[in-house]
Amino acid sequence: MLIKKKSEFNFLFYDYETFGLNPIKDRIAQFACIRTNINLKIIGKPIILYCKLSNDYLPDPKSMIIHNISLDLINLKGQTECKFASNINKIFSLPNTCILGYNNINFDDEFSRFLFYRNFYDPYSWFWKNNNSRWDILSLVRACYVLRPDGINWPKKNNIPIFNLEKIASLNNIKNLYSKNAHDALSDVYTTISITKLIKKKQPLLYKYFLKYRNKKKLIKKIDLSKIQIFIHISSIYKNKNNNISCITPLFWHPKNKNILISFNLVNNVYDFLQIIKNTQIYKKNIFSYIQLINFNKFPLLLPVNILKKQDLKRLKFKIIFYIKNFFILKKNFFKIKKIIKYIFLNFKQKNEETNIYNVDEQLYKNFFSNEDLFKFKKIHNKKKTIINLNEFIFKDIRANILLFKYKARNFPFTLSKIEKKTWDIYIKNIFNKKFFNNYNYEIKKLLQKELYNKQILVLKNLLKYIKNFFKF
Structure with missing residues (x-):
C-alpha cells in the first residue's frame, strides 16, 4: 500500500464479509480495501485480511453459505482479532483519508466500531481525526436515482428500484477486474469503485455536491x-x-445527542397528529410514528423541495402537493406540536442495563470512554509482552x-x-449450553436439506466438524 508521511486526500474503499448480520453480536470473517486518489485512480495494492474466530463465538450458518468462506481458510490465514483490529486501525488512520464503501455507514462501519471497542481502540476517531472523513456510495446511488437518474441503467422489480451492488454493475456492463464472485470483500470493493466512477462520469455535479456535503459541519x-x-x-427508512x-x-x-435532529415526517397527516395530542393520555408509540430521527453522523441526504423537476415528480409518484399542504398545516400549529414532542423527549427514560460479562460486548453506545481510559487503552497495545496482568x-x-x-x-x-481459565470455561459453558447446540445443529442440518452448491455443502459440513472438534456437548 502507498503510505506517505504527508498524505494527500485519498479514498479508502473497503468491505467486510461477516459471520452474521448483527454488528453488535457478530464477527468479521474478511476485510478488503483499495486506496485511490481523489480522481479514483488506484494508488496502492489491494489488501485482504482474515480474522480467526475466538472460542466464545460461532457463525450464523446462513451467512456462511452467502460468502462461502470456510473455517479452514479462516484458521489457516486468519489473524487473532486484536492483530486484525490493529492492522485495520493503522490502515484507517492515514491522514486525509475518506473511508467509504457500499452501505458501510449502516453496516461495515458499525462492525468497525464494535471491533475497535472489543479491542481497545477508539471506536470513533478513525473517521474524523487527522482530517479523515467517511462517505457511503449506496447513499450516492440512491440520491442519483431520485434526483438525476439519466445515463445509468437502474435494475427494478415490479417497477420498484433495486440498489443491489451486483445488479447495478451487471445492468451497466461493469466487469469486475478481480473476480466474478459476489460476496467476496475485494470483489465488492472493485465493483464499488467502478460504480462510483460511473456516477462521477454521468452526473458530475451531483457527485461533487454530495462529496462536499459528506461534511457534518456543512x-x-x-x-x-x-x-x-x-x-x-x-x-x-422510506423503503424502495x-x-x-x-x-x-x-x-x-435531540436534548441528549446533539448529532440527532428531531423532525416531523410529513408523510403523516398533521391533522391526525393534532387529534392524538388532544387526548389526555398521550401514548409515546403513537407520537413516535410521526417523528423522524435524523442522525447527522450518518450524513443524511437533505435537500430543498424545489430540487425535483416536474418529470422527477411524475417518475417518482411524489405527492408534492400533499406534502406542501401538510407543511402549511404544521406551520400553523408548529409551536404546539414542537412543545408536545419536546416534552416527550425530555422525559424519556432509557433503561440502563447493568454491565456484566454476558452483555458488555453489546454496550458500546452506553457511554463514551474517558480520556484517562483511552490513554490506558494505548498502554495495552504498547505492551511488548502478550502477558496481560488484569x-x-x-x-x-x-x-x-x-x-x-x-x-x-x-x-x-x-x-x-488457572482462576481466569476456570472463569472463562464457565462463561463458555453458559453461552454454549446443550439447548444452544441442539438448535444450532438443527439449523445447519435444515440448511443442508435445501438445494445448495457443492461449496455451500462443504462449508456447512466443515462447520459441523468444527463444533464437534472444539466443543463438548
Whole structure:
C-alpha cells in the first residue's frame, strides 16, 4: 500500500464479509480495501485480511453459505482479532483519508466500531481525526436515482428500484477486474469503485455536491431552527417502494445527542397528529410514528423541495402537493406540536442495563470512554509482552475492566491463570449450553436439506466438524 508521511486526500474503499448480520453480536470473517486518489485512480495494492474466530463465538450458518468462506481458510490465514483490529486501525488512520464503501455507514462501519471497542481502540476517531472523513456510495446511488437518474441503467422489480451492488454493475456492463464472485470483500470493493466512477462520469455535479456535503459541519449549517423549514429527505427508512424519499420539517436537536435532529415526517397527516395530542393520555408509540430521527453522523441526504423537476415528480409518484399542504398545516400549529414532542423527549427514560460479562460486548453506545481510559487503552497495545496482568489496568469504566478479561481470553488464551481459565470455561459453558447446540445443529442440518452448491455443502459440513472438534456437548 502507498503510505506517505504527508498524505494527500485519498479514498479508502473497503468491505467486510461477516459471520452474521448483527454488528453488535457478530464477527468479521474478511476485510478488503483499495486506496485511490481523489480522481479514483488506484494508488496502492489491494489488501485482504482474515480474522480467526475466538472460542466464545460461532457463525450464523446462513451467512456462511452467502460468502462461502470456510473455517479452514479462516484458521489457516486468519489473524487473532486484536492483530486484525490493529492492522485495520493503522490502515484507517492515514491522514486525509475518506473511508467509504457500499452501505458501510449502516453496516461495515458499525462492525468497525464494535471491533475497535472489543479491542481497545477508539471506536470513533478513525473517521474524523487527522482530517479523515467517511462517505457511503449506496447513499450516492440512491440520491442519483431520485434526483438525476439519466445515463445509468437502474435494475427494478415490479417497477420498484433495486440498489443491489451486483445488479447495478451487471445492468451497466461493469466487469469486475478481480473476480466474478459476489460476496467476496475485494470483489465488492472493485465493483464499488467502478460504480462510483460511473456516477462521477454521468452526473458530475451531483457527485461533487454530495462529496462536499459528506461534511457534518456543512450539513448542520443547512438547518436553521429560527425558521420553519421543509426538506426532501432521501433515505432507506422510506423503503424502495416509496423511492426512498419523503419530506420532513426540523423541530429541534435531540436534548441528549446533539448529532440527532428531531423532525416531523410529513408523510403523516398533521391533522391526525393534532387529534392524538388532544387526548389526555398521550401514548409515546403513537407520537413516535410521526417523528423522524435524523442522525447527522450518518450524513443524511437533505435537500430543498424545489430540487425535483416536474418529470422527477411524475417518475417518482411524489405527492408534492400533499406534502406542501401538510407543511402549511404544521406551520400553523408548529409551536404546539414542537412543545408536545419536546416534552416527550425530555422525559424519556432509557433503561440502563447493568454491565456484566454476558452483555458488555453489546454496550458500546452506553457511554463514551474517558480520556484517562483511552490513554490506558494505548498502554495495552504498547505492551511488548502478550502477558496481560488484569490488575495492572484498572479503568474508571466497568465495561473496560470486563472487556480486558475477554480480550485476554480471546487473543491470548495460553496466558490465562488457572482462576481466569476456570472463569472463562464457565462463561463458555453458559453461552454454549446443550439447548444452544441442539438448535444450532438443527439449523445447519435444515440448511443442508435445501438445494445448495457443492461449496455451500462443504462449508456447512466443515462447520459441523468444527463444533464437534472444539466443543463438548
